[in-house]
Amino acid sequence: xxxxxxxxxxxxxxxxxxxxxxxxxxxxxxxxxxxxxxxxxxxxxxxxxxxxxxxxxxxxxxxxxxxxxxxxxxxxxxxxxxxxxxxxxxxxxxxxxxxxxxxxxxxxxxxxxxxxxxxxxxxxxxxxxxxxxxxxxxxxxxxxxxxxxxxxxxxxxxxxxxxxxxxxxxxxxxxxxxxxxxxxxxxxxxxxxxxxxxxxxxxxxxxxxxxxxxxxxxxxxxxxxxxxxxxxxxxxxxxxxxxxxxxxxxxxxxxxxxxxxxxxxxxxxxxxxxxxxxxxxxxxxxxxxxxxxxxxxxxxxxxxxxxxxxxxxxxxxxxxxxxxxxxxxxxxxxxxxxxxxxxxxxxxxxxxxxxxxxxxxxxxxxxxxxxxxxxxxxxxxxxxxxxxxxxxxxxxxxxxxxxxxxxxxxxxxxxxxxxxxxxxxxxxxxxxxxxxxxxxxxxxxxxxxxxxxxxxxxxxxxxxxxxxxxxxxxxxxxxxxxxxxxxxxxxxxxxxxxxxxxxxxxxxxxxx
Numbered sequence: 001x002x003x004x005x006x007x008x009x010x011x012x013x014x015x016x017x018x019x020x021x022x023x024x025x026x027x028x029x030x031x032x033x034x035x036x037x038x039x040x041x042x043x044x045x046x047x048x049x050x051x052x053x054x055x056x057x058x059x060x061x062x063x064x065x066x067x068x069x070x071x072x073x074x075x076x077x078x079x080x081x082x083x084x085x086x087x088x089x090x091x092x093x094x095x096x097x098x099x100x101x102x103x104x105x106x107x108x109x110x111x112x113x114x115x116x117x118x119x120x121x122x123x124x125x126x127x128x129x130x131x132x133x134x135x136x137x138x139x140x141x142x143x144x145x146x147x148x149x150x151x152x153x154x155x156x157x158x159x160x161x162x163x164x165x166x167x168x169x170x171x172x173x174x175x176x177x178x179x180x181x182x183x184x185x186x187x188x189x190x191x192x193x194x195x196x197x198x199x200x201x202x203x204x205x206x207x208x209x210x211x212x213x214x215x216x217x218x219x220x221x222x223x224x225x226x227x228x229x230x231x232x233x234x235x236x237x238x239x240x241x242x243x244x245x246x247x248x249x250x251x252x253x254x255x256x257x258x259x260x261x262x263x264x265x266x267x268x269x270x271x272x273x274x275x276x277x278x279x280x281x282x283x284x285x286x287x288x289x290x291x292x293x294x295x296x297x298x299x300x301x302x303x304x305x306x307x308x309x310x311x312x313x314x315x316x317x318x319x320x321x322x323x324x325x326x327x328x329x330x331x332x333x334x335x336x337x338x339x340x341x342x343x344x345x346x347x348x349x350x351x352x353x354x355x356x357x358x359x360x361x362x363x364x365x366x367x368x369x370x371x372x373x374x375x376x377x378x379x380x381x382x383x384x385x386x387x388x389x390x391x392x393x394x395x396x397x398x399x400x401x402x403x404x405x406x407x408x409x410x411x412x413x414x415x416x417x418x419x420x421x422x423x424x425x426x427x428x429x430x431x432x433x434x435x436x437x438x439x440x441x442x443x444x445x446x447x448x449x450x451x452x453x454x455x456x457x458x459x460x461x462x463x464x465x466x467x468x469x470x471x472x473x474x475x476x477x478x479x480x481x482x483x484x485x486x487x488x489x490x491x492x493x494x495x496x497x498x499x500x501x502x503x504x505x506x507x508x509x510x511x512x
Contacts, residue, residue, distance in 0.1 A: 076405040079392045080149050082229040085302035089232040090318025093299045095239030097292035097385050098322060100378060101186050103246060103330045105350035106289050107337035109282035114266055115338075121286055122334055125448075128474065129290040130323055132451040135471075136293065137312045137319065139451070140300045142458050149301030150389070151294050151446070158454035171446045172294045172389065177422065178439060179291070179386045184219070184426040185505065187379035188212035193356065194372040197365050208505045209427055215376070219383045220419040223391070224412060229302045231384045238381025239322075245374035246329040249351050250336045252367065256359040262342040274495060280488025284441045287485065289330060293447045298389060390418055430505040438493065441485030449478030 074080040110118035140148055148154040151172055156164030188211040195204045195211075206214070225231050296319070305311035337351045346353040352375065360368065394414040395406045406414070426432075452475035461467040 087314035092235040094322035096235035106334035110338035112282040277491035438489030
């Protein structure tokens with residue numbers, strides 16, 4: 001009778017809750033022996049308490065790792081609601097987000113830096129950003145057992161609530177929103193060029209604003225795909241088109257030869273300050289050519305993970321494959337582009353504008369039209385992956401307020417609203433592509449500095465060892481470089497000056 005009174009109450013629960021319950025693991029692994037003796041023990045339970053069962057106990061402990069989401073509503077949000085991704089999907093998304101039209105302006109940086117320093121800076125930036133990419137992939141699943149599926153959440157975990165939002169929120173939203181706006185400008189402007197080539201008489205049936213509307217409508221239609229995993233096919237198309245047009249542009253430029261009066265002499269600056277700021281602006285252009293770090297955690301969040309098969313392994317395989325192709329695109333674009341066009345490279349449009357300007361008459365119209373079509377398709381594909389964090393944030397606000405998933409009509413409404421907002425900004429501020437150096441400086445900490453600091457704060461390496469010095473040094477240098485590049489970008493905009501016009505997109509991007 002005494003034993004029965006001391007017996008604990010039996011609580012019934014579905015097996016799915018018991019499997020994922022941390023309290024069950026605590027009882028099985030951490031309960032004192034005095035409590036265990038009060039519970040009727042089956043022969044299987046006695047076996048669990050023997051040394052033979054220690055590997056099983058270790059496995060049960062490890063099951064609890066990497067299964068805790070960084071927010072209870074993650075299963076309702078478009079980035080994390082589907083987790084059946086793999087290394088192939090990671091490669092598709094990384095290629096689609098990591099290479100694009102921004103690589104075509106790399107020869108502009110060489111006009112200031114020259115051959116030697118241009119190649120050195122581009123190579124160092126490539127290695128540096130690949131290292132910080134590896135850091136982010138490792139930090140997605142730290143030892144705490146929580147999956148940080150968004151860059152902002154990882155920043156908050158490392159720096160704290162206020163500092164994390166202050167440091168990361170603006171650059172991340174600026175990268176996503178600003179990139180989508182720029183893609184509308186580039187995609188719409190290239191659509192206009194494509195229509196002029198097809199018509200044969202150089203006239204376009206629509207104005208630039210109307211082409212922007214066509215591009216935005218197409219982007220909104222594709223954006224109705226529900227989550228990040230569902231756009232893997234779209235990212236594959238974007239990756240193929242990006243690699244294709246990057247290769248076509250520099251190969252065709254080499255075949256057609258260099259235009260007359262090509263010079264590789266750096267432009268003579270008016271003062272030492274102008275030279276310094278031009279160099280810093282060139283570094284900003286190089287930094288801007290490496291994008292996608294604000295999406296790597298989101299891409300990795302689409303993969304299943306466990307202690308035996310952590311997601312960082314297939315993610316890194318996909319990333320290394322993707323960046324091998326990226327290197328095969330950006331280095332020939334930068335080096336060959338500068339060799340072909342030198343200081344004649346247009347500051348507005350880069351390699352694509354140069355091909356159209358200097359070889360538009362002696363190159364097949366079909367080939368130029370195909371290149372423009374590839375650019376448009378790539379812009380539509382890249383728009384989806386860069387808009388996904390914004391869609392995720394909008395739905396996060398809804399699910400937090402109403403504590404339920406977004407209905408389909410609300411999800412569609414959010415995406416239509418964002419597409420219209422991006423279209424309005426692209427029409428109102430058509431000079432944004434001219435701010436590539438400044439944008440690169442703002443985005444630079446997200447790519448080169450913050451991952452190093454977050455590694456130190458979360459992983460806690462031994463102070464003053466090689467890893468600590470490496471990450472601390474890279475982080476500090478990245479922040480100093482960011483401030484310098486932003487300063488140089490502002491100076492470059494004010495001193496030579498840019499043509500600022502509101503609500504007149506005819507002069508933007510490649511439309512000239």
